[in-house]
Amino acid sequence: MIWEFGWLSVIVIIVILAFSAFRILREYQRGVVFMLGRFWKVKGPGLIVVIPGIQQMVRVDLRTVVMDVPSQDVISRDNVSVKVNAVLYFRVLDPQKAIIQVENFLEATSQLAQTTLRAVLGKHELDEMLAERDKLNLDIQKILDIQTDAWGIKVATVEIKHVDIDQSMVRAIAQQAEAERTRRAKVIHAEGELQASEKLLQAAQMLARQPEAMQLRYLQTLGSIAGDKSTTIVFPVPIDILTPLVDLLKKNKPGGAS
Numbered sequence: 120m121i122w123e124f125g126w127l128s129v130i131v132i133i134v135i136l137a138f139s140a141f142r143i144l145r146e147y148q149r150g151v152v153f154m155l156g157r158f159w160k161v162k163g164p165g166l167i168v169v170i171p172g173i174q175q176m177v178r179v180d181l182r183t184v185v186m187d188v189p190s191q192d193v194i195s196r197d198n199v200s201v202k203v204n205a206v207l208y209f210r211v212l213d214p215q216k217a218i219i220q221v222e223n224f225l226e227a228t229s230q231l232a233q234t235t236l237r238a239v240l241g242k243h244e245l246d247e248m249l250a251e252r253d254k255l256n257l258d259i260q261k262i263l264d265i266q267t268d269a270w271g272i273k274v275a276t277v278e279i280k281h282v283d284i285d286q287s288m289v290r291a292i293a294q295q296a297e298a299e300r301t302r303r304a305k306v307i308h309a310e311g312e313l314q315a316s317e318k319l320l321q322a323a324q325m326l327a328r329q330p331e332a333m334q335l336r337y338l339q340t341l342g343s344i345a346g347d348k349s350t351t352i353v354f355p356v357p358i359d360i361l362t363p364l365v366d367l368l369k370k371n372k373p374g375g376a377s
Contacts, residue, residue, distance in 0.1 A: 140168050142176060149214045150176040161214050179214040183275065184225070188232045190283070199245045202283040207232050207263070213271025221270045228267060232277070235262050245284075252279050 144150055144163035152159045152167075153175045162176070169176045190204040209228060211217045217224045239259050240248060248255065256277050264274040 139171050142167050142169055144178070147180060147182045149179045149181060151179060151214050151218045152176050158215065158219060177218050179211055179217055181211055181214070183208055183210045186225075186229055186232070188229070188236055190281075191233055191237050193237050193240045195240065195245045195248065196242060197244045200285065201245065201248065202281075203236060203240055203248070203279060204281055205232070205236055205259070205277055205279045207274065208276040208278075209263075209267070209272055209274045211271055212273045216269065216271030224270050224272060227270065228263075228272060228274075231266060232259075232263060235259055235266075248279075248282050255279060 142150065143166055146164045149161050149163045150167060150169075152162055152169060154170075154173060159174065167176075184207075186207040186209070188205040188207055190202045193201050193203050195201065207228070211224070221227045236259060239255065239262065243251075243255065256279055259279075260274055260277040263277065267274055
């Protein structure tokens with residue numbers, strides 16, 4: 120009876136070990152298998168066999184990981200303190216490196232992203248952080264991708280989400296923007312005055328070369344003024360227009376030249 124119970128126990132243990140040796144890995148999973156503590160091979164997906172007590176397996180997910188980078192205190196190059204957070208997209212390309220080369224690749228990538236975010240943004244001014252996010256995202260992504268390559272990780276994208284500024288600095292930025300708009304308006308006005316003066320000078324030079332054109336211009340101006348409802352018209356007349364009339368009056372005046 121005892122022998123039968125013993126054999127039954129052995130059979131049950133063998134069956135349990137046999138069933139525990141079978142593992143199923145999904146399409147996006149890989150198993151890093153160690154034999155007696157040493158790396159053996161990467162298996163999966165599908166049904167694989169792991170010898171209990173001799174082999175151990177670590178599952179690795181190959182899907183893209185979306186990781187929030189916590190808000191970081193950053194001092195810009197122009198000494199402005201801001202809080203910046205970001206989101207990181209990466210995936211494991213080499214399961215062997217991701218398990219062997221680093222203790223916890225998720226935690227390591229998160230810490231590396233935080234330090235890189237502070238280091239890169241600290242080299243730029245506040246205006247660049249606000250206006251050139253695409254360039255900053257690309258710079259951070261390249262640095263992280265190079266550093267995580269030894270861990271078998273590919274960093275696909277880094278996106279800066281928010282750049283939080285103190286309220287006093289927001290007011291200062293608004294005043295700066297208003298001053299910039301005022302400066303541009305004055306510059307545009309000055310450029311318009313310069314162009315107008317150049318055109319007036321060209322018109323004056325052209326009229327000076329053609330006196331008849333000047334007389335026609337006066338006549339046109341007189342016609343436009345006459346159309347108004349004003350009762351008094353003050354109209355400047357050049358002396359060269361009146362000279363022939365004065366000469367004629369002198370000739371017709373009694374005692375004048377014949």
